[in-house]
Amino acid sequence: MESNGNSTSVLVIGAGIAGIESSLLLANSGAKVYLVEKASYFGGNVIKWEEVFPNMECATCMIAPKQQEILQNENIELLTLSQVEAVQGSVGDFTAKVKKKARYVNLESCIGCNECFQPCPVEVDNEFEEGLSKRKAIYIPCAGALPNAPVIDTDNCVRFKGEDCKLCQEACMFEAIDYTQQDEELELRIGAIVVATGFKTFDLTQTPQYGYKKLNNVYSVVEVERICASNGPTEGQIVLQNSEAPESAAIIHCVGRKEKGYCSSVCCMASIKQAHFLRNKLPKMKISQLYSDLCVPGRVYQRFYEEVKESGVDFIRATVNEVTQQGTGLAIKYKTENGEENTLNVDMLILAPAIEPETDSSKLAEILAIPQDEHGFFSEKEPDLDSVDTSREGIFIAGCAQSPKDVPDTVAEAEATVGRILSLSR
């Protein structure tokens, strides 16, 4: 393997929970780790969740200590705003080209005080909050995001569009804002690669029958996570578009399952968790789950489902035909398995979308020369046996980049990549 003292160097692509776990274990073994993340912050999808099932822990609190460790570990170089552009070589001796976009904010001198946001004249949708709130052109996506330093979004910053605006720079007390920063091309020599690029959710506009983006108060599960989040757009206040609290909600499972042809494995639990969360915040709220087959596999999930069901959440096995606006509310027309047709009226509709591989997966597959399956997930070397090995020796996959899965399975895979990599080097 590529020698660094007496151990390996590893490139980890994607700094979500899987990438974080792999990096920490590798670094603790003495390996040098380059942790590449395309966003300006790290923590992946998990940091969007207010609480995680089944113990309803705060996700940010859960992974923040690990994030701090990443930032402090001398063996780990976290490269945010970075993407892998090319990879050559073979196991033990890969060379990776990484493009690191300029942040225009100096990480060493910025203390994350946020003084630069206020004067910025630009306001755009905050993608991290699913567009439910606005952000400036210099911004941190949400309170608590790490590294605790903003980024300038050059697509929207008026200075990068030619105007002579220096308002953020003038507001900074630490001379941390540097408009002259340049994108960098890094060349890394590594012995192994971990691909942990995670997931995105199915585009709900492809299932128009549910009224997403057409009717009021139809949300995706991810949007509702942000509405529930204490650091989110409503600071955890559960409100409808008219700012009133909803009295009822329905969660439709398996949206996009038919289109995708697979079960996304975690949506039942995520939907049950949201019911739990909403009932906790608004105890009188009536919540119905519209599902087909309940998938609560393993040793702990069924108990959580039973608890939520006993708390008064309705579980209706049905297929939904159509959702329409009914006054200020929504009417859900559904059909049960024995053919009965019914209508359910609710204030709020939550859709649980299928899980898909991240947007750039195909490009990355090409760069790494590793195969994808028909759904776009990275293919394991030996289906049904080895899920972290790819067909290319020295390149490993972990987490939802391989197939939809929950946090514990993702963490186990991340740890498994470490087992494979550290046993390669002897």
Next chain:
Amino acid sequence: MAKKIGVYVCECGNNIADNVDIDRVIKALSPLRDVAVVEKHRLLCSEDGKGFLRQSIIDHELTHLVVAACSPKQHEHTFMSVCIAANLNPYLFQMANIREQCAWVTQDKEEATDKAIRQIAAAIARVAYNEALEKKDIDVCPDVLVIGGGVAGIRAAQVLGSPERKVYLVEKSSSLGGKVKGFDKLFTKMESGSDLIEKELKKLHEAENIEVLTDSEVEQILGFFGNFEVKVVKKATNEELNCDVGAVVLSTGFDLMDPKGLPQYGYGKLDDVCTSLEFEEMNISGGSTGGKILLKNGNPPKSVAIIHCVGREDKGYCSKVCCMYSLKFARMLKAQLPKVKVCQVYSDLCTPGKAYQKFYEETEGLGVEFVRAKKTSVTQNGKGMTVKYESETGSKGDLAADMVILVPAMQPSSDANKLAEMLTIPIDNEGFLAQEHQKLAPVASSVEGVFVVGCAQGPKCILESVVQSEAAAGKILSTLVPGRKLELEVKTSEISETFCTGCKTCISVCPYSAIDFDDFRRISVVNEALCHGCGVCAAACPSGAARVKNFAFAQIYQEVEALLK
């Protein structure tokens, strides 16, 4: 030696200075006891700030340090490093968070200044009682004991074995391969389980430094992470092997719940009701029927009902893989007996992940019937049987079958419980060994250095079991590095010999099994190699004997008193 406490207040640019009158803070703190110097700096975490701090510690010959700045989460680490650079023990340093907890949240500048003064005074009062702590490390043994030689144990040994690391793979039966070697077909590729095991064993033989001990059982495990002493006994000869290992992997697999406890299914009474494992056995060429699917009367079945979720309600969990292997059974039946009628009697179909739904759809396409049912029972009906059930809406139904395959819940094998007791790992509500953290540490048990993988950890498929073995290997390889010492937690608990009454309360509450009882002295003793310094024992101890280093009562009382003064 007289104490000389240095207090440094960070302005954090304007972040603190804007809302806290720092000069007033300095004036208020200067007269406090043992305070040698109080100074401010524009940004202590900057290179300039750190240099200033280091030089000040040296110039003033400080014995203790207080930094009033941001959250310790952000910069405690930074300032501890400065202490080390200035030759001051880093545990003689305390941080007061006057940014997040004061300047940023208290609107009125006067109030914020008063509050900052109290916060810093509390840190000064506390730091005077801080103890200088030293990092400790211990020698560790890199070798590993793997208990259970099924597919998970074999893989763990493969990954772990190396010239510098010996692996002991202990299997109670006479051969490796576990349950998988007895499966004629595996989902989803319908390849043979014994072929898979053969391939895995070939890789195991290629791996180095592995000692396979079949027909053997682990009798005793003493010690702790990095230093376990193990006694293994070869059953036939009573030969004893003693070995030292640094970590233990439990891969003891699963058993099926015995359906005899659920008489409605007729198991043990009706001839042609079998369990899934018995059906598997029928399909292997070396099995009792020579690989033929036969009824007790020697004829092939014409109709087979596969009843899912047997015992699920009693267990309280879904066994995760049964839907998939029931679909596999349907395929095996259809392959051997093309005309056989197969009906899946199920409640919810669980086919998670990218690959399984397709397998289900293809199986359904073979003409397999699916009946969603609850309250299922089996009765004899002439030469055949009747499966009675209720639909979800409560209407009653039945179907005829001359063979019924029960799919019982999976549970950890009984060996797991014995080992859990030996290793003092608690058992959870569902009967599985407790994990260190349900989300973030899926393979680590609550005892450091002991890992639980595969079906011993929870029901799972082969792929997931193998992942867990590799995960345990990853954790072991990254911490037990040959030739490297293991660094211990510094702020551990300690139990005063004088005050301990030997009531053992601490032992019962310790989540890391880090406290032992000294029978001779009749007191509890903390094992520093295992203690994480969580403080549960200190809170529970009725006699005040247990305390966590640097969380002494004096420190906490002084701190609280100064805050409230």
